[in-house]
Amino acid sequence: MPTRFHRCLPAVAVTFATVALAPAASAQTPEPTPSITPLSAAGNGGVTILKKDPGGDVLAGATFTLLDSTGQKIATGNTDADGRLAFQDLVPGVYRLKEVSSGSPLHDVVDDQDVIVTPSADTPLTIIDPFKPASVLLKAKGDKTGKLLAGSTVNIGSDDKTILTLTTGSDGTASGNLPINSRTGSDFWVKQIKAPAGYEIHKPSKAFRVKPGEPVTVTVTNAKKTSGTTPEPPSSEKPSDEPTTDTSTPDSSAPEQGDSPASSSTAPSDGPVADSTAPSSTAPAPRGSLAHTGADATPWLLGGAGVLLAAGGGAVFAARRRRTEHDSDSAQD
Secondary structure, eight states: OHHHHHHHHHHHHHHHHHHHHHHHHHHHTTTTGGGGSOTTGGGOEEEEEEEEOTTSOBOOSOEEEEEOTTSOEEEEEEOOTTSEEEEEEEOSEEEEEEEEEOSSTTBOOOOOEEEEEOTTOEEEEEEEOOBOOEEEEEEEEETTTOOBOSOOEEEEEETTEEEEEEEOOTTSEEEEEEOOOSTTOEEEEEEEEEOOTTBOOOOSOEEEEEOTTOEEEEEEEEOBOOTTOOOOOOGGGOOOSSOOOOOOSOOTTSOOTTOOHHHHHHSOOSSOOOOTTOOTTSSOOOSSGGGGSGGGGHHHHHHHHHHHHHHHHHHHHHHHHHHHHHHHHHHHO
């Protein structure tokens, strides 16, 4: 009996060991299962881009790159024939969208912009590429010499709005960019508002048309001012074609400035008093038949008085002589 017991014991022990190890092996099998379940992907989001131009046409072939908050490139792609591009399975957060190329020779790229990705949703984004601006080169020249001129200022605009103001430098040129709003181009006008020194201003305005991304040269010519040209006097000083009478000459009969009429007629004079009604000694004699009247007759009066005095003296001398001769004759008798 004891011998039989010892022979069975090892078998039972082995069997027990086998049963005890089996549950441990089955418990390790399901551990990797949670690690392959897409729990994080279920909360991811995306960005859907629609690409257009200002006219509403979709743009295919535009290239975009998506960067994360650290500046690392996450994804890149091109818009399809419908102008669409989708970035999917993105962790929610803020991204930086960069347009690398517009895919069109007529369109320019937009500036970089931030895009917010929300959990389990696509963020729609419509991007409009502007038309490439036209580059304009302004030249100012002399109309006869063709010499480039500095200091020419022009306004360039469209309709009734001024868009750009340019002034030529020392090389006689200036440049700038003009916005374009159509595939076929836009119309502009140019008008000079300041001429170079020594030149006449170019008054007429010019019109021109330019397409997206197209260079255009605008030339303004100026005629040189003539040497005899003088600035036009102000309107208040313009000479009149009609003869005018100078009314500033003082009247000879009027009192001098500072004197009243009463004082001029009653004040005593240190010299000989002339006829107060004709002050010919203080004013030039008027032309005409009255030039020899007034004080001009004095020499004639003095001459006539002298002749009378001489005649009177001669008569007295003759009378005395006759009386003397008569007295002598009486004495002899």
